[in-house]
Amino acid sequence: xxxxxxxxxxFADVEPLSISTGLPDELCEIMYTDExxxxxxxxxxxxxxxxxxxxxxxxxxxxxxxxxAFYTIWNYRFDILVSLSKDLSNDEKVLRLNEELxxxxxxxxxxxxxxxxxxxxxxxxxNHPSPVLKRELPILKFMLDEDTKNxxxxxxxxxxxxxxxxxxxxxxxxxxxxxxxxYNNSAWTHRMFILKNLKPTAVEIKxxxxxxxxxxxxxxxxxxxxxYLRGIYExxxxxxxxxxxxxxxxxxxxxxxxxxxxxxxxxxPDIESSYSLxxxxxxxxxxxxxxxxxxxxxxxxxxxxxxxxxFYWDSQISRLH
Amino acid sequence: MHTQFATEKHVKYLKRHLGLLPSSxxxxxxxxxAIIFYSLVSLSAIGIDVAxxxxxxxxxxxxxxxxxxxxxxxxxxxxxxxxxxxxIPNTNTVSLPNTLFALLVLRLLKCDEFFCSVxxxxxxxxxxxxxxxxxxxxxxxxxxxxxxxxxxxxxxxLRFCFIAVEILCLLGCRKLQDYSKYINVxxxxxxxxxxxxxxGGFGSYGEPHAGYTSCALSTLSLLESLACLTDEFxxxxxxxxxxxxVSDEGxxxxxxxxxxxxxxxxxxxxxxxxxxxxxCYAFWCLNSMNILQFNTSATLGTFESAKMYLxxxxxxTIIGGFSKNDVDDPDLYHTCLGVxxxxxxxxxxxxxxxxxxxxxxxx
Numbered sequence: 001x002x003x004x005x006x007x008x009x010x011f012a013d014v015e016p017l018s019i020s021t022g023l024p025d026e027l028c029e030i031m032y033t034d035e036x037x038x039x040x041x042x043x044x045x046x047x048x049x050x051x052x053x054x055x056x057x058x059x060x061x062x063x064x065x066x067x068x069a070f071y072t073i074w075n076y077r078f079d080i081l082v083s084l085s086k087d088l089s090n091d092e093k094v095l096r097l098n099e100e101l102x103x104x105x106x107x108x109x110x111x112x113x114x115x116x117x118x119x120x121x122x123x124x125x126x127n128h129p130s131p132v133l134k135r136e137l138p139i140l141k142f143m144l145d146e147d148t149k150n151x152x153x154x155x156x157x158x159x160x161x162x163x164x165x166x167x168x169x170x171x172x173x174x175x176x177x178x179x180x181x182x183y184n185n186s187a188w189t190h191r192m193f194i195l196k197n198l199k200p201t202a203v204e205i206k207x208x209x210x211x212x213x214x215x216x217x218x219x220x221x222x223x224x225x226x227x228y229l230r231g232i233y234e235x236x237x238x239x240x241x242x243x244x245x246x247x248x249x250x251x252x253x254x255x256x257x258x259x260x261x262x263x264x265x266x267x268x269p270d271i272e273s274s275y276s277l278x279x280x281x282x283x284x285x286x287x288x289x290x291x292x293x294x295x296x297x298x299x300x301x302x303x304x305x306x307x308x309x310x311f312y313w314d315s316q317i318s319r320l321h
Numbered sequence: 322m323h324t325q326f327a328t329e330k331h332v333k334y335l336k337r338h339l340g341l342l343p344s345s346x347x348x349x350x351x352x353x354x355a356i357i358f359y360s361l362v363s364l365s366a367i368g369i370d371v372a373x374x375x376x377x378x379x380x381x382x383x384x385x386x387x388x389x390x391x392x393x394x395x396x397x398x399x400x401x402x403x404x405x406x407x408x409i410p411n412t413n414t415v416s417l418p419n420t421l422f423a424l425l426v427l428r429l430l431k432c433d434e435f436f437c438s439v440x441x442x443x444x445x446x447x448x449x450x451x452x453x454x455x456x457x458x459x460x461x462x463x464x465x466x467x468x469x470x471x472x473x474x475x476x477x478x479l480r481f482c483f484i485a486v487e488i489l490c491l492l493g494c495r496k497l498q499d500y501s502k503y504i505n506v507x508x509x510x511x512x513x514x515x516x517x518x519x520x521g522g523f524g525s526y527g528e529p530h531a532g533y534t535s536c537a538l539s540t541l542s543l544l545e546s547l548a549c550l551t552d553e554f555x556x557x558x559x560x561x562x563x564x565x566x567v568s569d570e571g572x573x574x575x576x577x578x579x580x581x582x583x584x585x586x587x588x589x590x591x592x593x594x595x596x597x598x599x600x601c602y603a604f605w606c607l608n609s610m611n612i613l614q615f616n617t618s619a620t621l622g623t624f625e626s627a628k629m630y631l632x633x634x635x636x637x638t639i640i641g642g643f644s645k646n647d648v649d650d651p652d653l654y655h656t657c658l659g660v661x662x663x664x665x666x667x668x669x670x671x672x673x674x675x676x677x678x679x680x681x682x683x684x
Contacts (some may be wrong), residue, residue: 002479005681008580017409019405019406020405020408020615020672021404021405023381023384025377025380025381026378026381027339027357027375027378027381027382028338028339028342028346028351028352028353028356028357029340029341029342029346030339030341030342030343030344030346030347030350031341031342031343032344032347032350033347034506036344036347036350037437040406044406047409047411047412047600048409048411048412049411049412050411050412055479056603056630063475066347066348067347067348067350067351068348069348069349069351069352070351070407071351071408071462071475072412072413072414072417072463072466074464074474075329075413075463075474077467077470077475078466078468079467079663104587115476116476117466118476119474119475119476120474122474123473123474130651144340144488149581149585149593151528151530151593154526155525155526155528156524156528156556159526176656181580183578183581183582183595184595185593185594185595185596186528186593189518189526189527189528191528192519192527193527193528198525219578219579220575221572221573221575222576222579222595223564223594223595224594224595227520230520231519231520235519235520237388259333269574272572272575273572273574273575274571274572275572277382287639301571305570305571305572306568306570306572306573307568307570307571308566308568308569308570308587308623309563309566309568309623310566310622311619311622311623312560312563312619314619
């Protein structure tokens with residue numbers, strides 16, 4: 001991997017602090033490669049004496065490449081960086097930390113599943129004299145293109161939006177991800193996170209409900225927009241479900257909640273979405289006059305439309321009076 | 322289709338991880354304690370007497386406890402490193418996860434004398450205490466490099482909150498006032514509550530996640546503080562959890578356009594909405610449901626179909642172990658979580674502590 005082993009190079013003066021193995025009753029003894037032994041020997045030695053130097057910074061990069069889960073090497077790297085930049089002018093510090101951000105991005109692209117990187121990056125941005133959101137967006141977009149539901153990347157994106165206090169790009173971004181995969185729940189929860197922060201007007205909420213309806217019309221059997229729709233009503237419309245939304249949900253349920261379930265000959269029709277029925281059941285359960293409809297919805301879910309959750313639907317039925 | 326638990330294969334698979342490992346495993350070197358714990362807890366859950374077979378390694382495990390000295394060279398706190406590679410002078414390398422794994426291993430190996438030492442207990446509790454973040458009550462997993470402060474560049478989330486609280490529990494804390502000696506419980510609970518999601522479940526920034534949900538509920542359970550959740554939220558969380566079970570019945574068949582749906586996943590659990598089922602989420606979801614006390618005769622079907630999913634879809638009956646799904650090779654983490662889920666279903670596993678019910682943690 002390396003042309004020259006570190007011992008032969010700039011670390012010739014460092015007495016390595018060797019890893020001890022082969023102890024009595026040792027479990028999980030690993031057959032380390034020579035490269036690992038040598039590199040870790042030098043890293044341990046430098047850490048023990050607290051060397052904060054350019055060469056130590058380079059070494060941490062090598063160790064991180066070899067053992068990214070080595071959590072304290074990240075702390076060591078950060079200490080080195082802080083020490084090396086403490087006497088720099090503002091401009092020099094910006095350059096230095098930008099270099100570090102470039103290094104992180106390069107590492108991230110090669111180690112997409114590593115999640116230590118995101119909190120490290122947060123810390124660098126917090127210490128940066130003039131961080132820029134625009135710098136972060138391309139790598140975030142790239143990471144989500146590769147893995148559209150990566151929890152750490154979505155969380156970091158939301159952290160960034162709050163840190164930079166810039167929500168301007170986000171509804172559009174969430175929409176582009178929903179457009180790509182309407183089932184992407186991370187994109188839907190991102191949209192809700194943004195909307196809650198934007199404090200939308202009544203008109204904007206009306207537009208939002210229409211947006212959700214279009215997505216549901218496209219694919220009715222999709223839990224994400226139904227959950228989002230309920231979230232919109234609870235967060236912005238005081239849970240006041242209007243007739244329009246009830247009629248909309250009923251479209252996908254073949255009016256099953258109007259059937260007489262007591263009739264032994266009743267035949268349950270096929271419906272387009274169990275989530276629409278569940279949504280209706282919730283609304284119907286809120287008012288005494290519609291409890292019977294709620295029961296029917298749960299009975300339908302239990303017996304035909306979503307039977308794996310039968311125990312849950314049955315428990316709902318028994319609680320409704 | 323295999324529906325029997327391949328005991329012998331799994332035992333072989335697990336024991337292999339405790340022996341000599343190839344260099345391909347060296348990227349896991351720093352978290353070797355996790356490998357040891359996952360292997361031993363699984364073997365123990367399967368019924369192997371690990372204290373008898375591996376008890377002699379207890380002293381070697383104890384070598385992983387590092388005492389950190391404050392300026393007056395007085396031992397102020399201590400914790401465990403995941404590997405002796407991290408036993409480095411003048412550097413804070415102990416971590417909360419490795420400390421928890423080591424303590425659980427010592428319990429499995431019945432090394433009771435470790436827990437009798439007041440000094441061991443007090444210095445480790447002091448380490449836990451130091452990892453609490455003053456601003457929001459959450460926990461980081463490690464300290465800063467040279468200072469007794471939470472690491473400025475570590476994540477702090479529900480995983481580490483759970484780990485911190487279980488460590489305190491294993492070291493003798495039982496009641497709120499015991500925990501309050503070391504940590505700010507009110508702030509911790511406020512943090513946990515801040516991670517509640519609208520649709521039920523817990524997660525960061527409003528996106529619920531089964532792993533975080535299990536951590537949050539387990540922490541509240543250890544703190545005997547589940548009552549701080551409203552009945553409405555518990556109800557929503559239960560609904561969210563039961564919805565994580567993947568089904569190929571009824572309307573669930575109408576998902577042919579969903580790129581993350583596979584009808585063969587029937588009975589398994591996913592970690593989030595519209596994702597494939599995954600072995601480990603059977604444990605995280607069922608454990609959460611147990612805590613919310615929804616493991617009753619009425620829910621038998623739920624547990625039974627999860628069991629069928631694990632045994633027939635992710636169990637490897639040739640080399641042993643469980644994989645994440647039906648595509649990947651088995652790995653130790655998913656083997657451990659698969660075994661734990663099955664033993665939880667059988668009722669012989671304490672999901673909150675993540676130990677077989679038979680293991681005594683009282684002394």
